Amino acid sequence: MIEFKNVSVNFGDFQALRNVSFHIKEGDFMHIVGPNGSGKTTLIRLLVGLLKPSEGTIVRSDATMGYLPQKANINQKLPITVSEVIYSGFARPKLKPSKQDVALIKAWLDKMEIGHLYDKSMSYLSGGQQQRVYIVRALISEPRVIVLDEPTSALDPSFREKFYLLLKEIHAKRGATIVNVTHDLTDAVSVGDCTMYVDQEVRFCGSYRDFQTFEHEGHHHA
Amino acid sequence: MLDFLGYGFIQQAFLIGIALGLAAALLSPFIVLNHQAMIGDGLAHISFTGIVLGILLQGEPLLIALPLVIGASLLIKYLANRKNINGDAAIGIVSATAFAIGLILVKKGAGFNISIESMLVGNIFTATTTELILSLIALAVSAVFVIWNYRSLLLVTYDQDYARFSKIKVAWLNYALAALTAFFIVTGVRTIGVLMISALTIFPSIFASQWSVSFKGTLLIGLVSSLTVVIIGIFIAHPLGLPVGATIVVLYAVAVLGGALIKLIMRR
Numbered sequence: 028m029i030e031f032k033n034v035s036v037n038f039g040d041f042q043a044l045r046n047v048s049f050h051i052k053e054g055d056f057m058h059i060v061g062p063n064g065s066g067k068t069t070l071i072r073l074l075v076g077l078l079k080p081s082e083g084t085i086v087r088s089d090a091t092m093g094y095l096p097q098k099a100n101i102n103q104k105l106p107i108t109v110s111e112v113i114y115s116g117f118a119r120p121k122l123k124p125s126k127q128d129v130a131l132i133k134a135w136l137d138k139m140e141i142g143h144l145y146d147k148s149m150s151y152l153s154g155g156q157q158q159r160v161y162i163v164r165a166l167i168s169e170p171r172v173i174v175l176d177e178p179t180s181a182l183d184p185s186f187r188e189k190f191y192l193l194l195k196e197i198h199a200k201r202g203a204t205i206v207n208v209t210h211d212l213t214d215a216v217s218v219g220d221c222t223m224y225v226d227q228e229v230r231f232c233g234s235y236r237d238f239q240t241f242e243h244e245g246h247h248h249a
Numbered sequence: 250m251l252d253f254l255g256y257g258f259i260q261q262a263f264l265i266g267i268a269l270g271l272a273a274a275l276l277s278p279f280i281v282l283n284h285q286a287m288i289g290d291g292l293a294h295i296s297f298t299g300i301v302l303g304i305l306l307q308g309e310p311l312l313i314a315l316p317l318v319i320g321a322s323l324l325i326k327y328l329a330n331r332k333n334i335n336g337d338a339a340i341g342i343v344s345a346t347a348f349a350i351g352l353i354l355v356k357k358g359a360g361f362n363i364s365i366e367s368m369l370v371g372n373i374f375t376a377t378t379t380e381l382i383l384s385l386i387a388l389a390v391s392a393v394f395v396i397w398n399y400r401s402l403l404l405v406t407y408d409q410d411y412a413r414f415s416k417i418k419v420a421w422l423n424y425a426l427a428a429l430t431a432f433f434i435v436t437g438v439r440t441i442g443v444l445m446i447s448a449l450t451i452f453p454s455i456f457a458s459q460w461s462v463s464f465k466g467t468l469l470i471g472l473v474s475s476l477t478v479v480i481i482g483i484f485i486a487h488p489l490g491l492p493v494g495a496t497i498v499v500l501y502a503v504a505v506l507g508g509a510l511i512k513l514i515m516r517r
Contacts, residue, residue, distance in 0.1 A: 075414050094411070094414050096411065100408065100410045101408045102282065102284075102408070104282065105406060105464065106282075106462055106463060107403075107464045108462055108464075111463055112407070115407070115411075116411070116415075122399060146462075147462070148462035148463070151462070
């Protein structure tokens with residue numbers, strides 16, 4: 028489904044990623060961990076097509092993709108409502124959302140416990156509420172591949188748990204492929220998931236069970 | 250009192266004013282809220298030179314000014330995309346150079362007999378049929394462009410990364426917007442004035458964002474406010490003998506200040 032072959036990325040003299048190779052199969056739930064500045068976000072940007080590798084190749088199937096950037100690189104001064112942000116993420120939006128689209132957006136906002144914010148301005152929301160809006164934008168069109176860059180960084184702990192339950196449900200019911208960059212595996216991981224440890228290069232890629240052994244041998248992921 | 254409305258040139262002035270006002274309001278949020286507010290001002294300065302050159306070379310200055318200013322707008326965009334020059338500097342470099350050439354041409358060009366002041370201030374009542382047609386074309390093209398690309402333009406203005414992820418051709422859209430802005434500025438520069446025309450692209454979204462929490466609301470309030478201000482502006486400018494462009498700008502400034510004041514009072 029997605030394959031990295033000997034991928035390197037250089038920003039001038041700095042090498043962000045070195046000779047990275049891995050394979051994500053359809054239906055995988057993969058967690059990417061690694062210290063700050065280890066190249067996780069660079070890897071995600073390669074994965075979603077926002078960045079081209081300096082060397083190596085990336086093979087990607089043309090499955091639909093949802094994406095949650097780490098820090099949305101957004102224009103904070105723009106007057107825009109929650110529903111406008113989410114509707115802009117639809118594959119083929121019209122000038123005005125249909126009744127079904129409105130109902131779908133409202134249902135997702137309820138799931139994220141921010142149903143009352145539908146027509147509120149984004150600037151009125153807290154960081155955590157904004158993050159929930161971007162999560163809805165990434166998930167609402169039921170993409171086959173979901174790429175999340177630190178989705179829970181701005182979420183409070185109780186909601187973090189609910190969010191991962193929802194993600195696991197999407198994975199189990201729809202068989203979506205999920206790639207999740209995180210600092211904290213506690214709520215995120217299930218035993219069957221793949222885990223990848225990145226620090227400029229791939230140091231570990233395998234099952235979560237094997238990853239625990241890898242960690243016990245003295246490697247720390249955050 | 251309303252007798253003056255019967256004159257053909259007044260009716261034409263209203264048509265041109267409304268077309269330019271609406272075209273500007275359509276482009277406004279995508280220019281101003283995308284940190285490009287000064288591009289209109291820069292392009293207006295370049296239009297000055299384009300029109301001077303056009304007058305010196307042949308009878309219809311817009312034929313020279315149009316390609317020149319559209320070319321300059323693309324050059325500004327290209328320079329702004331370079332890593333070592335920011336957008337403001339790109340506008341400054343291109344527009345100041347072009348304006349300087351224009352001033353030299355006015356001074357040294359043989360047979361140039363139009364006052365610089367009349368060009369800076371503009372005159373909508375002496376507009377030609379060509380200007381009327383171009384104003385209507387500017388409105389039609391802006392409307393089609395914005396409606397057709399609404400979601401792409403919104404995403405590019407709000408979240409460039411997500412726009413790129415969504416396979417929107419961000420660079421193409423930015424170049425197209427710059428070229429369309431250039432077309433609008435050249436068309437309006439002789440009627441509204443070199444120093445005033447860019448304000449028409451800035452005020453609508455500044456005024457509208459005082460009153461709207463949504464992007465669509467900002468666009469619609471911008472259109473309605475532009476229409477209102479242009480009509481009132483022409484209506485009072487003619488009997489009082491005021492320059493129309495300047496009257497419109499002052500009215501808009503009063504509306505924005507009034508809006509800020511009302512907001513302040515409402516908050517108390």
